Amino acid sequence: MAEPNQHGGNVLEMALKLGIDESTLTDFSANINPLGMPARLREALVEQLALAERYPDPLYRRLHQRLARHHDCPESWILAGNGATELIFDLACLLRHKTVLLLTPGFAEYRRALQWMECLIEDYPLGEQDDFRPDHRLLTALRPGIHCLFLCTPNNPTGQLIEPALLQAIAKRCHELDILLVIDEAFMDFIPDDPGMIPELGRWPHIFVLRSLTKFYAIPGLRLGYLVSSNTPALQQLRSRRPPWTINAFAALAGERVLDDREYQQRTRQWLREEQSYLLGGLGSLPEIKTWRPAANYIFLRCLRQGFDLQTALLNSRLLIRSCGNYPGLTADYYRLAVRGHEDNRRLLDAMKVLFHG
Ligand SMILES: Cc1ncc(COP(=O)(O)O)c(C=O)c1O
Incomplete structure (x- = not known):
């Protein structure tokens, strides 16, 4: 099975490797708001610390109701999890033992979960x-014998969206060939006015949409994600086999509280x-x-500078970016960096100007 430790955001590991204090690193390697x-969530968490003293509702009824209301769908279509990662597994x-098509490069946990099965x-x-964008050729790669296709839009690490018309054509072809289609929309909340595939699920029971609240609402340490599908028998099967209480009470509270925080959503988008x-303008120059x-x-x-290790060079300025050399399909000259606050972004651009303009 692939290595578990291949994500961005592992500031501690890098700090240990360099023998420095982790608080001195600015993390551009994890894509967190x-x-x-x-x-409002911070206040609610502090006020409700006593939640830690009781078991959460094993059915997470309030959380599921809130998510269903958010997407205007039946509660039976939603399964929340300890981050989208738990739901991928x-x-x-x-x-188990089925044939699955993965697009490369893509999020590493699909492969790990599938290898496990x-x-x-x-x-x-x-x-x-x-x-790094799929086109109509993907339709011909979908053939009998494939049981499932994983897509991610916008894709991690490339940041590219799948064209809506192509996505519809893929959905149709998967339906015709009885292929289960998993669409990972972990970053969809960052895209204003794009509802993603959830509004279409009523007519497509072969589709499972994954969402994550950890990135947009900056709660990767709390962990909360959910799966949406009109395939209620499949969701019931998943529900019945999972261990109880995998979502902690504070993460469940977060899901109940953040979705109507319009002010935060607008500030994030701005x-x-x-x-x-x-950042894009600066990098482009x-x-x-x-x-x-x-x-x-x-x-x-x-x-494009031959053999240059940009991650190591930026670590001299205590800036950690994600090297993408360990993604199947990419080489060591590809990188991903998170958009951060203005001061951090300016520091990153300044450091890169020194590296590339001398
Ligand atoms: C594309 C994609 N899907 C899912 C996840 C998992 O998110 P979560 O933190 O909700 O487990 C990530 C995390 O980086 C991701 O990049």
């Missing part, structure tokens, strides 16, 4: 020549609009750096 968790349980994994490579454009226009809160780039 730099505004921090909503103030739950979904893999439906796929001894699935046969087929890779569908996305390349720089297509700007920050992202401004800082994404600032650097020689030997190629970027891809991001849909969400992270930027995928390639360093």
Whole structure:
């Protein structure tokens, strides 16, 4: 099975490796909203510390009701989990020994979960020549014998959205061929006015949409994600086999409280609009750096200077970016960096200007 420790955000590991204090590193390697968790949530958590003294509702009824209301769908269509990651592993349980198509590069936990269930994994490579975006050729790669396709939109690490018309065509083809379609929308909340695939689920019971609240609401340490599907028998199967109480009471409270925080949502979108454009503009002016226009809160780039280790070079300035060399389908010259607050973004650009302009 693949290594568990292959994500961004592992500041402690890098600090231990360098023999420095982790608090001195600025983390551009995990794509977390730099505004921090909503103030209203912070207050609610502090006020309700006593929740730790009781078991949470094993059915998480209030949380599921709140998520269902948010997406205007029946409660039976929702299954919340300890981050989207837990749900990826739950979904893999439906796929034991099956053949699954994965797009590369993509989020590492799909592969780990599928390997754990001894699935046969087929890779569908996305390349720089297509700007790492799938096109109609993916439709022909979907053939009888494939049981499931995992898609991620916007994709991690490339930040590219799948064209809506192509997504519809993929959904249709998967339906015709009885292929289960998992669509990971972990970063969809960062994209204003894009409802993603959830509104379509009524007519597509073969689709499972994954959502995460950890990135947009800055709660990766609390952990909360959910799965949405109109395939209620499959969700019931998943529900019945999972251990109880995997979502802690504070994460459940977060899910009940954050979804109607319009002020936080607007501030997040405004920050992202401004800082994404600032960072992208700055990176675009650097020689030997190629970027891809991001849909969400992270930027995928390639360093064109032969053999140059950009991650190590930036660590001299105590800036940690994600090296993408361990993604199947990528090489060590690809990197991903999170959009952070203005001061951090400015420091990053300044450090990169020194590296590339001298
Ligand atoms: C594409 C994608 N899906 C799912 C996840 C898992 O999110 P969570 O923190 O909710 O487990 C991540 C985390 O980085 C991700 O990048």
